[in-house]
Amino acid sequence: MSPSQPKLLDQVRAVIRTLHYSIRTEQAYVDWARRFILFHNKRHPQEMGKEEIESFLTHLAVEGRVSASTQSQAKAALLFLYQRVLKMDVDWLKDVVAAKQPQRMPTVLTVDEVRTVLSRMEGLPWLVASILYGSGLRVLEACRLRVLDVDFGARQILVRNGKGAKDRVTMLPDMLTDPLKSHLELVRLQHQRDLEQGHGRVFLPFALDRKYQDAPTEWKWQYVFPANRFSTDPRSGEVRRHHMEEQMIQRAVKQAARDAGIPKKVTPHTLRHSFATDLLKSGYDIRTVQELLGHKDVRTTMIYTHVLNRGGRGVISPLDR
The missing domain is CATH 1.10.443.10 (Intergrase catalytic core)
Structure with missing residues (x-):
């Protein structure tokens, strides 16, 4: 990375703000990008691919025991990182298996x-x-x-x-x-x-x-x-x-x-x-x-x-x- 190029997480923030995403989406996506990088010992996402993403999502489900919706948000954040920020062709990311969200009836009051x-x-x-x-x-x-x-x-x-x-x-x-x-x-x-x-x-x-x-x-x-x-x-x-x-x-x-x-x-x-x-x-x-x-x-x-x-x-x- 050249001295004039902003850090990766700052690039994520800049793209999100350009697209007028909410502050909550910004915070969530930046956090997932950070966690993904730290999980793989600070390797740059450009050096990683489908195998690393699958292992990260599997870790969230098995070790972290996160909900299906949380795992889905992590996958969306990584998809944003690769497509929007790094400008990489990652059609394979859509095929990465993620947990299926259960369909539950909403709670309703009389x-x-x-x-x-x-x-x-x-x-x-x-x-x-x-x-x-x-x-x-x-x-x-x-x-x-x-x-x-x-x-x-x-x-x-x-x-x-x-x-x-x-x-x-x-x-x-x-x-x-x-x-x-x-x-x-x-x-x-x-x-x-x-x-x-x-x-x-x-x-x-x-x-x-x-x-x-x-x-x-x-x-x-x-x-x-x-x-x-x-x-x-x-x-x-x-x-x-x-x-x-x-x-x-x-x-x-x-x-x-x-x-x-x-x-x-x-x-x-x-x-x-x-x-x-x-x-x-x-x-x-x-x-x-x-x-x-x-x-x-x-x-x-x-x-x-x-x-x-x-x-x-x-x-x-x-x-x-």
């Missing part, structure tokens, strides 16, 4: 169970959890909402750059209109105080802050659910108020389910699953539900149709006859 969980929550966690169930958002999508994404007039929420880098529109429940407006009034006052103290700049994706220099301080670009403290941006080093952490909602939902005595594994994503199944039960067609959820393939949405059946695809047990 309407009464959802009401019980939400009744044991209050304040900001209640509002976010209500949006997850009422609008079908993923928890990170809710945390990343901007003020201009909430359209009270049209009673809809715009989800920007969701999973698969897609935008979609979903409904804004009527019962959340007043609580959300009251919440935004408090957020606006906080934003005004931040501006007065020399802060108030928010992160904008795709270099929009360079194209629209005043946008980072504008009200419409602020997060609906901002963090309660300032933090340092790991990429730019700028100190600003980011969006709230999804872990806060995860802990609140799990605790509410425990307090309610619900014997199911309940997470914020369970509320999204329940949103989908309740719509299907109400008679909405699966294509509509697919669009609201932002699924690329309708087969992903079809997993929720199990709630419309009784065991054995609707066949009535002879014992019940």
